[in-house]
Amino acid sequence: MSPDFIIAAIITVVGLSTPILLAGLGELVVEKSGVLNLGVEGMMLVGAISGFAVTVYTFNPWFGVLGAAAGGALASLIFAVLVLQLNSNQVATGLALTIFGTGISSLMGLSFTGRIVMPFTSVFPDVLAKHDYLRLIFGYSPLVYFALIMVPLTTWFLKSTRAGLILRAVGENDLSAHSIGYSVIKVRYAAIAFGGAMAGIGGCYFSMVITPMWAEKMTAGRGWIALALVVFAGWRTGRLFAGAYFFGILMALELYAKASGFSFLPSQFWAAMPYAMTVIALSFISSRGTAGANAPACLGKPFLPST
Amino acid sequence: MASPARLELTGITKRFPGVLANDNVGFSVKPGEIHALLGENGAGKSTLVKMIYGIMQPDAGEIRWDGQRISVPNPKVARKLGIGMVFQHFSLFEAMTVLENIALGMDAKIPARELESRILAVMGQYGLKLEPHRIVSTLSVGERQRIEIVRALLLNPKLLIMDEPTSVLTPQEVEQLFAVLRKLAEEGCSILYISHKLHEIKALCDTATILRGGQLVDTCDPAVETSRSMAEKMIGGSLKDISRVAGREFGATKLAVKALSLAADGPFGTALSDISFNVRAGEIFGVAGVAGNGQNALLLALSGEATNADPASVTVDGVAVGHMQARARRGHGMGSVPEERNGHAAVPIFTLADNAVLTARDRLGMVRAGLIDAKAARTYAGEVIEAFSVKATGPGAMAESLSGGNLQKYIMGREILQKPQVLIVSQPTWGVDAGAAAAIHQALVDLAATGSAIVVISQDLDELLSLCDTMAVINGGRLSRPMAVADAKIDEIGLLMGGIHGDVAHAH
Numbered sequence: 001m002s003p004d005f006i007i008a009a010i011i012t013v014v015g016l017s018t019p020i021l022l023a024g025l026g027e028l029v030v031e032k033s034g035v036l037n038l039g040v041e042g043m044m045l046v047g048a049i050s051g052f053a054v055t056v057y058t059f060n061p062w063f064g065v066l067g068a069a070a071g072g073a074l075a076s077l078i079f080a081v082l083v084l085q086l087n088s089n090q091v092a093t094g095l096a097l098t099i100f101g102t103g104i105s106s107l108m109g110l111s112f113t114g115r116i117v118m119p120f121t122s123v124f125p126d127v128l129a130k131h132d133y134l135r136l137i138f139g140y141s142p143l144v145y146f147a148l149i150m151v152p153l154t155t156w157f158l159k160s161t162r163a164g165l166i167l168r169a170v171g172e173n174d175l176s177a178h179s180i181g182y183s184v185i186k187v188r189y190a191a192i193a194f195g196g197a198m199a200g201i202g203g204c205y206f207s208m209v210i211t212p213m214w215a216e217k218m219t220a221g222r223g224w225i226a227l228a229l230v231v232f233a234g235w236r237t238g239r240l241f242a243g244a245y246f247f248g249i250l251m252a253l254e255l256y257a258k259a260s261g262f263s264f265l266p267s268q269f270w271a272a273m274p275y276a277m278t279v280i281a282l283s284f285i286s287s288r289g290t291a292g293a294n295a296p297a298c299l300g301k302p303f304l305p306s307t
Numbered sequence: 308m309a310s311p312a313r314l315e316l317t318g319i320t321k322r323f324p325g326v327l328a329n330d331n332v333g334f335s336v337k338p339g340e341i342h343a344l345l346g347e348n349g350a351g352k353s354t355l356v357k358m359i360y361g362i363m364q365p366d367a368g369e370i371r372w373d374g375q376r377i378s379v380p381n382p383k384v385a386r387k388l389g390i391g392m393v394f395q396h397f398s399l400f401e402a403m404t405v406l407e408n409i410a411l412g413m414d415a416k417i418p419a420r421e422l423e424s425r426i427l428a429v430m431g432q433y434g435l436k437l438e439p440h441r442i443v444s445t446l447s448v449g450e451r452q453r454i455e456i457v458r459a460l461l462l463n464p465k466l467l468i469m470d471e472p473t474s475v476l477t478p479q480e481v482e483q484l485f486a487v488l489r490k491l492a493e494e495g496c497s498i499l500y501i502s503h504k505l506h507e508i509k510a511l512c513d514t515a516t517i518l519r520g521g522q523l524v525d526t527c528d529p530a531v532e533t534s535r536s537m538a539e540k541m542i543g544g545s546l547k548d549i550s551r552v553a554g555r556e557f558g559a560t561k562l563a564v565k566a567l568s569l570a571a572d573g574p575f576g577t578a579l580s581d582i583s584f585n586v587r588a589g590e591i592f593g594v595a596g597v598a599g600n601g602q603n604a605l606l607l608a609l610s611g612e613a614t615n616a617d618p619a620s621v622t623v624d625g626v627a628v629g630h631m632q633a634r635a636r637r638g639h640g641m642g643s644v645p646e647e648r649n650g651h652a653a654v655p656i657f658t659l660a661d662n663a664v665l666t667a668r669d670r671l672g673m674v675r676a677g678l679i680d681a682k683a684a685r686t687y688a689g690e691v692i693e694a695f696s697v698k699a700t701g702p703g704a705m706a707e708s709l710s711g712g713n714l715q716k717y718i719m720g721r722e723i724l725q726k727p728q729v730l731i732v733s734q735p736t737w738g739v740d741a742g743a744a745a746a747i748h749q750a751l752v753d754l755a756a757t758g759s760a761i762v763v764i765s766q767d768l769d770e771l772l773s774l775c776d777t778m779a780v781i782n783g784g785r786l787s788r789p790m791a792v793a794d795a796k797i798d799e800i801g802l803l804m805g806g807i808h809g810d811v812a813h814a815h
Contacts, residue, residue, distance in 0.1 A: 162410070162416055165403075165407055165410060165411060166411065168400075168403065169400050169403070169407075169411050172400040172401065172402055172403065173398070173399070173400050173401070175398070176397075176398030176399065176400060177398075177400075177411070179362060179382070179394065179398045180382065180398055180411060180412055181381055181382040181383045181386075181414075182411075294402065297401065297402065
């Protein structure tokens, strides 16, 4: 294997890992607050088209990213109202959000099909970004660095800030948090909106960095991988980071198997691997009895303060 | 006049749909006074303190604090005023550390290091032992309560509300708690102490306010009153003693448990190890212990929900049933009532008649050729309702429509009227009011008098001492040597409950 091949492979893995890392970080925060939002795929698609559309009109990909975040957050707020205000079933509502997001993004994207947007310019000088080897470090889209910065930031937020402590408390025992005097609903609104914004940014990585153009259902199920990733990581940010890159390798192998007709194992095998790994990781962790302690205790349960 | 009362309530009224939870209640608490709020389940004690703490708002009436009329829109305001509360069901976060739990209860932002040193100071001052970096799920119930107390004390409260604090503690832990409360009161902190345990109130409190059905019945001095007189005010009638024949002789061994062991069910379960005891005909055998020491596992292993490879580990009337499932054991004359009423002892969305079929079908022939004999089920359910004065619309009522106490009476009745040779019950009067508890106790005593052997697993020591002939203590999945209740010493039982094993129990 030539060095060029290895460098190209690494750059592919980073590109595949970044959207699921972004969406996964958002979903991790949502789940830590005790809400299971299965609508990640839908929010990513809404983010992808919103970011694309804003960039088309403003000619500025940075505004596009803001648009993607806003689009994802708006989509997530539909879910939030249903789940938090009307106590609808979170699983069903999340699935509905994915279906809705798929449809609305296709509708919004009708007039954008075939158009191309201005891609991000590198934040580093070309000497570094286009260098044969240094591009391994400096040659990525700004969103890649954003995702990498968000990992320690999210960790710090959850572990060391008071707001993070309250968010975890709400996910751990909503009734207790309520009786102490925290607003469970407000905390969950904020968490869901954050998750939506992160999924939206993850989605716009497809329409603004990878291609950069809009196509229907272009996230191709990566929202589901992001969901699996959160469970695979055992709701820990550090493991989520490692898991995103591990899943990125599996997805790269899938692409490679597809493109090269690599006959050793079919591409479908690699496509299934992230899910299989999640099941294996989950049964391994729960057999040691520590996953139960780490999964937010109120995950997926409606908040019903009656007595 | 002396200084104004710390807390004064007048005309407090709170209405829920269909219920008047508090009806024109008024009393006052002086600085440094330990004031008991006494009443049965559903008397309105919890509703009242929730209004003082700002969780609920009164429909009418006024609250005065140091003479000033106040409104308490939320717990934050209450804490700012200097009102602290320790809940009956702890509002703790299992997966978090002691420190994080306490930080969550503080309104002010305090750096973790400073908070830790303040916690250590408060713990030192009141002799409360806690390790700030332990995860809560690894702590005992007593330690969890200490977290709540420390959390409340850090706010320098002028009024501390304790909601049934001792229901989960060993006698020694209760003593430690009382010492802390007395010290607090000496320093001028008022304490509002909610309980229905009369001897505790006599031992601790200066004044007692008694509620019944949402109304104030009396405010009295517990030192002057007897436990009996306060109990009668509480239930609004005279208390019946358990009537039993004195000097009863026990018959042959009905239930024999020999070297019974059971692996722990999941990471938070307790394993049973090497449990042996015998219960004779006519004997009521009590198993005391603090929650979570293997009571659930013991019930499952005895009832047959958990089976054992060794048939001889459990024998009923000489038949080895250790390997049998619950239904087969029932066929040999065993009956059982688990602790959890809804979803374990009864199916909430089934009618009472259908729930009767679940355990009585074989013994009372409610199933013929695979079909349920609905008439027989309804008739039997009706008999149970009648015999145990269950408040329900009839055999067709859904189990979930009954109040906790009534469902408990129904479930106990369902087993007792089948006249089992051996009956295993766990927490028979948990959350049941005093009148119903007395009825359940009487039914158990009557069943024993007909020659059945009964095992009562309970965390309520008073219940066991008044009901049982023989008792043993379960701790960490091991059972102490049985002792006759007549010569049992409460200190010794307390030590056993706290896990002090060995020769203490059988020094003689």
